[in-house]
Amino acid sequence: MTLSAELSAFAGRLGHDFARPELLRRALTHSSISSLSRPDNQRLEFLGDRVLGLVMADALLRADRAAAEGLLAPRFNALVRKETCADIASQIGLGQVLKLGRSEQMSGGRRKAALLGDAMEAVIAAVYLDAGLDAARQVILRLWGSRIDTVEADARDPKTSLQEWAQGRGEPPPVYTETARTGPDHAPVFTIEARLAGGQTAVAEAGSKRAAEQAAARALLDKVTGHE
Incomplete structure (x- = not known):
């Protein structure tokens, strides 16, 4: 066929x-x-x-x-x-x-x-x-x-990289919180806040929780490492 x-x-x-x-x-x-x-x-x-x-x-x-x-x-x-x-x-x-x-x-x-x-x-x-x-x-x-x-020599997924950054400074792992969910059921948009023990935060949106967490982790990692 x-x-x-x-x-x-x-x-x-x-x-x-x-x-x-x-x-x-x-x-x-x-x-x-x-x-x-x-x-x-x-x-x-x-x-x-x-x-x-x-x-x-x-x-x-x-x-x-x-x-x-x-x-x-x-x-x-x-x-x-x-x-x-x-x-x-x-x-x-x-x-x-x-x-x-x-x-x-x-x-x-x-x-x-x-x-x-x-x-x-x-x-x-x-x-x-x-x-x-x-x-x-x-x-x-x-x-x-x-x-x-x-591909970057230090390529890691953002959540892993952020966790390693925090642990390297004696901090607990970052916390991810869903702060909002919008859009229809068949195409939701999740808003996730990533927060470090030191109080630094970043927020991102995506069509899945996993993608939003990764995006928030990347934004927060850029912020704390000075690459905004």
Whole structure:
């Protein structure tokens, strides 16, 4: 069975011509719409996460042959974390072709970083199963592109970095508080305040609590380290 025009266009943006189109369909099927005859993408997500990790670890070693593990690890984490996968997914329009149940569609599932990140990993697994590791590597390196060369040496997620900053000064971890929630149920906007024991605060908004916490942590870290 061939791909629909919509999925063919997506495969073109992905940069892979599927010999087994059913793999791509499964990679794009969320559990909210799965059935016995339509399996979801969770097993592919599990595999894709490992394929991405292997390719990215190898790419980082090749990009900086002198870097110690202590520098490579945070770079690796920044490149394979869900937020990065979701950003790549958004760039190639994955949300537009993701197969979701009605409830997930109504709650803004096509824009949720967690769903997009998981599906991006599943799509990587689909490429791997369809054509092998070299094909998956080519897709990953093309999509991640200059991110591999430009990822910061001290790249960590903002919450981790802020916590390490506080602990380095003998302070307890920062506290995150939801101060507001606005917008309709299917597209909420969360307002989160990040606060340090010393009284410093920062506030940020995003479409998920996790994203808002990360944004607030980044704003507070910039404030306390003097990079406003």
